[in-house]
Amino acid sequence: MDFLSNYDLLGAFWTTVQLTFWSAIGALVWGIVLAGMRVSPVWLMRAFATAYVNIVRNTPLTLIVVASSLGLYQALGVSLTTDKTTAALAITNFRLAVLAFVLYTGTFVAEAVRSGINTVPVGQAEAARALGLGFFQTLTLIVLPQALRSVVAPLASVLIALTKNTTVASAIGVAEAAVLMKTMLENEGQAGTLVFAVFAIGFVILTLPVGLLLGWLSKKVAVKR
Amino acid sequence: MRLSPVLRAGALVATLALAVTACGGKSQQVNSSSSLVDRAKADNKLTVGIKFDQPGLGLKTANGYTGFDVDVAKYIAKKLGVDENNITFKQAPSAQREDLIAQGDVDLVIATYTINDKRKQKVSFAGPYFVAGQDLLVKADNTSITGPDSLNGKKLCSVTGSTSAQTLQTKYANQVSLQNYGGYSECITGLLNGAIDAISTDDIILQGYAAANQGKLKVVGKPFTTEPYGIGFKKGDTKTQQALDEYIQAMEQDGSWKAALQKNFGSDYKVPSEPPITEK
Numbered sequence: 383m384d385f386l387s388n389y390d391l392l393g394a395f396w397t398t399v400q401l402t403f404w405s406a407i408g409a410l411v412w413g414i415v416l417a418g419m420r421v422s423p424v425w426l427m428r429a430f431a432t433a434y435v436n437i438v439r440n441t442p443l444t445l446i447v448v449a450s451s452l453g454l455y456q457a458l459g460v461s462l463t464t465d466k467t468t469a470a471l472a473i474t475n476f477r478l479a480v481l482a483f484v485l486y487t488g489t490f491v492a493e494a495v496r497s498g499i500n501t502v503p504v505g506q507a508e509a510a511r512a513l514g515l516g517f518f519q520t521l522t523l524i525v526l527p528q529a530l531r532s533v534v535a536p537l538a539s540v541l542i543a544l545t546k547n548t549t550v551a552s553a554i555g556v557a558e559a560a561v562l563m564k565t566m567l568e569n570e571g572q573a574g575t576l577v578f579a580v581f582a583i584g585f586v587i588l589t590l591p592v593g594l595l596l597g598w599l600s601k602k603v604a605v606k607r
Numbered sequence: 608m609r610l611s612p613v614l615r616a617g618a619l620v621a622t623l624a625l626a627v628t629a630c631g632g633k634s635q636q637v638n639s640s641s642s643l644v645d646r647a648k649a650d651n652k653l654t655v656g657i658k659f660d661q662p663g664l665g666l667k668t669a670n671g672y673t674g675f676d677v678d679v680a681k682y683i684a685k686k687l688g689v690d691e692n693n694i695t696f697k698q699a700p701s702a703q704r705e706d707l708i709a710q711g712d713v714d715l716v717i718a719t720y721t722i723n724d725k726r727k728q729k730v731s732f733a734g735p736y737f738v739a740g741q742d743l744l745v746k747a748d749n750t751s752i753t754g755p756d757s758l759n760g761k762k763l764c765s766v767t768g769s770t771s772a773q774t775l776q777t778k779y780a781n782q783v784s785l786q787n788y789g790g791y792s793e794c795i796t797g798l799l800n801g802a803i804d805a806i807s808t809d810d811i812i813l814q815g816y817a818a819a820n821q822g823k824l825k826v827v828g829k830p831f832t833t834e835p836y837g838i839g840f841k842k843g844d845t846k847t848q849q850a851l852d853e854y855i856q857a858m859e860q861d862g863s864w865k866a867a868l869q870k871n872f873g874s875d876y877k878v879p880s881e882p883p884i885t886e887k
Contacts, residue, residue, distance in 0.1 A: 444789075452793060456802035471762060471784035552767050555787030564768025567702035572729045574706060 385570055386580065394562035395584050401479060401548040401558055402588075406541055408484035413491020414530075418521055420496055431492070439489040443550050446486050450478040451554040472557070479551040487544050494536040498529035503607075531603045538596035542589045559584060642846040643714050647687040655680045656699030656713035660790070663815025663871045664719055672696050675811070676717045678867035679736055679858070683715070683838070686854040701769070705729045708839055716839035719809060721770070722886065731844060731886075732837035733851035736858075738882040740830025741771050742810035744817060746798065747825045752805055754829035758783050761804040764794035771808040774832060791816065799823065809834050811872075818873045837886060852884045 419431035438446070454460040455478055462477040463470055502525050510520040549560035559581060566577045647653050657676050658665035665676040677696070684694050699707055699718045707713045708730045719739070722732045743763075745752050752761065759782050765772040767787040775785055786803060788794055795816060797803035806813065810830050817824045838855075840847050858864045859881040868878050 448789075448793065451788075452796055456797050456800055468760070468780075468782065468784045471786055475786070553789040555767055555785070561767050561787070564702070565773060568768050568770060569725070569773075572705060572725070574702070 385566075385573070389562060389566060391562065391580070391584070394557065394559045395588070397476075397556065397558040398545070398548050399588065401476070401483070401551060401556065402541075402545045404480045405483035405487060405544055405548065408480065409487035409491050409540075409544065410537075412484055412488035414495055414526070416488055416492035417495035417499065418526075420492065421499055421521070423517055435489045435492055438486060439493075441486075443482070443486050443547055444553050447479060447482045447550050447553050450482040451475065454478060454481075475551075475554050475556050479548075479554060479556045483544060483547065483551075487540060487547070490540045490543070491537065494533045494540060495526075495529060497536070498531075498533035499525055501532045501605075502528045528605050531605050534596055534600035534603060538593055538600065541596070542593055545589050545592070546585060642844055643840060644687065644847050644850045647684075647689050647714065651689055652693050652695070653680075653684050653687065653689045653715070654695045654697060654713045655684075656697050656704065656707050656716040656718055658700075658718045659698045661719065661812055661815055662819045664812060665717075667696075667698075673871070674815075675737070675867055675871045676719065678863075678871070679838075679855075680715070680717050682858050682863060682867075683717075683851065683854050686857070687850075704839060708841055711841070714840065719812065719834075720837055720839050721834045722837040726839070729842060730839045731842045731848055732839055733848045733884075733886050734837035734855055735835035735882050735885065736838065736855045736864075737811065737836045738879070739809040739811045739834040739836060741774055741807060741832040741834070742813055742830045743827040744798065744806040744813040744824055745804065745827060746801075747823055749804075749825075752827060754827060755779070755831045758805070760784075762786060762802070764788065764797055764803045764806045765808055766791060766794070769808065775807055778831075795820070795824075814872045814876060818871075818876070821873070835882065835885065848886060852887060856884065 416431050416435060419427040420435070422428060455462075455474060461470070461474050462481070463473045465473055506524055506528065507520055510524045515523065548558055551558055552560040552564065555561065563577060563581045567574055570577060657672065657674070657680065659667040659672075661674065663674055665672065665674040680694060680696070681691055684691060697707070697713050699713065699716050701718075704716050704718060704720060705726060708716055716730075717736075720726075720732075721739075722735060726732075743752060743755070743758075751757065755778075758779055762784045763775055763779070764786045765775055767789055772785070772787050775783070779785075786794075786797065788797075791806065791808070791812075794803060794806045798806055799820070805827075806816075810826055810828070813826045817826050838851055840851075858867075864881065865878050869876060
């Protein structure tokens with residue numbers, strides 16, 4: 383047990399939390415945009431969003447994360463930072479990982495939001511049209527507020543999945559929990575089960591309260607019909 | 608439920624297979640108390656844990672296994688009186704090596720296994736059969752990196768969580784950029800397209816990649832750590848330790864040690880002198 387104090391467990395999990403936080407915000411925005419495109423009257427936007435969601439959702443996350451490093455950074459030179467010190471690479475990798483998670487998780491958010499849009503009675507949109515609102519106004523003022531309230535629970539599942547998916551960032555060396563776990567397994571091979579248990583508990587501590595809180599919130603904000 | 612003849616035959620095979628594996632498990636348990644040396648001779652069987660993904664050392668290919676570790680395993684098996692066809696190779700990833708031995712899943716681990724005190728608490732070692740050291744792999748035309756002293760401001764790559772990555776972190780973190788990937792192949796991609804300046808891990812592993820990318824990559828040749836590779840086996844089996852030490856020395860003396868290194872790392876490879884046996 384005593385070797386645990388030799389490692390920066392809190393620091394590693396803090397990176398996991400930061401990865402999750404920024405990715406969740408980005409994915410929420412990108413997912414709502416995608417969902418809006420899927421129900422838009424412009425066929426090109428519908429076609430793009432449908433193709434994007436179906437391709438990205440069905441691509442392994444590791445592939446997207448590694449491609450962001452090998453493709454975007456190494457081959458195309460997209461570095462996402464102006465930092466010139468030796469820390470630049472670590473900052474770049476963190477941001478590339480967030481970008482990859484946003485692109486990937488956005489598809490799941492989009493599908494959840496789209497299912498929420500389907501729960502809004504069509505009469506609501508028809509009434510908005512009758513009042514003279516355009517598509518964008520109808521979507522943002524009438525449909526989305528009701529739709530989002532009904533998808534808090536599915537979005538909570540997406541958020542929990544995202545929290546655990548951040549471990550894939552270890553594939554490009556972002557120093558989060560999974561990297562520390564690999565390091566500890568390499569050094570403390572005799573206590574492998576304990577190391578696993580510590581990290582499993584760490585993730586339960588991160589995800590369980592989120593699930594409970596958002597479960598309560600989803601009941602509170604649900605639209606009574 | 609009615610079964611077609613094909614299905615019935617399949618079910619019969621499955622049942623038989625189950626029965627056979629059940630028996631296999633039992634006979635292994637009976638023998639596990641005796642020393643590996645006696646058991647290997649009696650059963651004419653040996654299970655060896657190797658790396659499956661390291662060119663030059665342990666690599667799984669379409670038609671079998673190649674590498675220096677594999678050649679060492681075959682030599683030892685011959686000395687133990689086990690036919691080459693009766694060796695079973697199993698994958699032994701770095702983090703699982705102790706457990707594979709302790710649980711009896713493998714008889715020996717010959718998988719770039721560095722001898723150290725922490726590991727000796729759980730397994731016993733024979734050897735070393737090779738002494739490696741952490742070194743640098745650079746592009747063949749690179750003249751700016753000549754050793755660990757000329758790394759200022761360079762981008763270095765290693766594998767997430769590995770001992771080599773940790774050494775870089777503790778020794779050079781404030782003067783170099785460290786990129787860790789899940790495997791060496793991503794590092795190689797980065798090195799070849801110029802995004803990475805050097806890859807760092809044990810020289811013999813790097814030598815394998817240099818041989819696989821002949822003319823494009825080279826090993827710098829200034830090792831800055833010492834990694835004695837040993838053969839791992841069940842803790843406390845002193846009879847096996849004595850036998851293995853003897854076989855390793857025999858391999859070094861009859862020339863097959865040097866021949867195996869040259870076969871796996873190319874004729875340009877400068878074979879180092881044989882390491883003295885430390886685990887007795």
